[in-house]
Amino acid sequence: MSNEQKNVYSILVVDDDLRIRELLGLFLSKHDYKVKLAANAAEARACIATQQFDLYIFDIMMPGKEDGLDLAKNLHTQIGSPPIMLLTAKDTLEDKVTGLEDGADDYIVKPFEPLELLARIKVLLRRSNALLKGEVTFKKLHFGDIIFDCQTARLWDENNQEIPLTSTEQILLKILAQNPFNSFSRHDLCNRAGFIVSQRTVDVQVTRLRKKLKDTMKQSKYIKTMRHVGYALYPDSIN
Numbered sequence: 001m002s003n004e005q006k007n008v009y010s011i012l013v014v015d016d017d018l019r020i021r022e023l024l025g026l027f028l029s030k031h032d033y034k035v036k037l038a039a040n041a042a043e044a045r046a047c048i049a050t051q052q053f054d055l056y057i058f059d060i061m062m063p064g065k066e067d068g069l070d071l072a073k074n075l076h077t078q079i080g081s082p083p084i085m086l087l088t089a090k091d092t093l094e095d096k097v098t099g100l101e102d103g104a105d106d107y108i109v110k111p112f113e114p115l116e117l118l119a120r121i122k123v124l125l126r127r128s129n130a131l132l133k134g135e136v137t138f139k140k141l142h143f144g145d146i147i148f149d150c151q152t153a154r155l156w157d158e159n160n161q162e163i164p165l166t167s168t169e170q171i172l173l174k175i176l177a178q179n180p181f182n183s184f185s186r187h188d189l190c191n192r193a194g195f196i197v198s199q200r201t202v203d204v205q206v207t208r209l210r211k212k213l214k215d216t217m218k219q220s221k222y223i224k225t226m227r228h229v230g231y232a233l234y235p236d237s238i239n
Contacts, residue, residue: 009125010034010052014044014068015059015087020110024057027114028121041066048075053082055124058104060088072104083124087112106181120181122238141177141235143213143222148235150177155212163212168193172205176223176233185230206231 011033015021018039025035036051038044040062047053056075058068066074072084083105106120126138141148145158153170155163165173171193176184184192186199206223209215215222224232 008032008034009054010036011055011057011121012036012038012044012047012053013057014038014041014062014071015057016040016062017059020059020087027118031118033121040064041068041071044071054128055082055121056084057121058084058086060086076104083128085120085124116234119235119238123180126238138177138180138238140239141180141233142237142239143215143235146213148173148177150174165212166208168205169209169212172202173209173233176231177235180233180235180238183226183229183232188230 011028013021013024013028013035014037015024016039021037021039025037028035036047036053038047041064044056044058056072058071060068062068062071068086068088072086075081076084085106085108086104087108087110089110105124108117108120138150140150146163147156148154149156153165153174155165155173157163172189175189175192186202189202190199210220210223213222222234224234226232
């Protein structure tokens with residue numbers, strides 16, 4: 001039985017804010033994760049020296065010689081380092097790019113919804129396991145009552161009736177579904193899909209997919225437009 005089935009993943013949370021640190025510890029423990037807490041990089045390194053972890057969660061702004069970015073950058077170079085998620089109050093493209101370039105695998109802005117954090121953690125752990133085993137990462141993504149089967153690239157409604165997708169829609173949705181919460185530029189989507197089309201064509205296809213996911217709010221919930229970047233898929237849940 002895998003770690004995920006047993007719910008015995010171990011997570012190191014590093015944040016100098018005692019309230020946030022303890023709330024995260026309590027929340028993750030309630031969801032059956034083993035959690036270790038540290039207030040700064042020095043405490044984090046002491047924990048890492050004596051225990052193995054499956055995921056690191058670092059606040060960027062921390063006192064001391066190393067902040068969260070420094071810690072992520074240094075640990076990322078170590079063989080077998082687990083995935084790293086950064087917590088930050090900064091929400092600019094430059095900050096996000098810096099964090100990802102410094103070795104982080106994901107980035108979430110405070111204040112955040114606990115359930116979104118939980119979903120992102122699940123994504124990182126699944127992806128990490130899949131990379132180790134060479135397996136397909138996800139089976140199904142849920143968007144309200146709608147389910148996308150990643151293996152067959154088919155979409156189903158609440159009555160278990162198939163929602164027809166064109167071949168182009170299938171390809172685009174599958175690319176986004178393989179890396180939920182990650183941004184793809186229009187150019188990258190075209191390259192991955194093997195399309196020779198304009199960026200405007202990608203926008204049209206995304207608009208159609210949003211309608212089929214019943215994602216019709218002014219601010220899209222499921223296929224989000226990432227300013228100056230492209231698109232990212234945000235399912236409600238993953239299994």
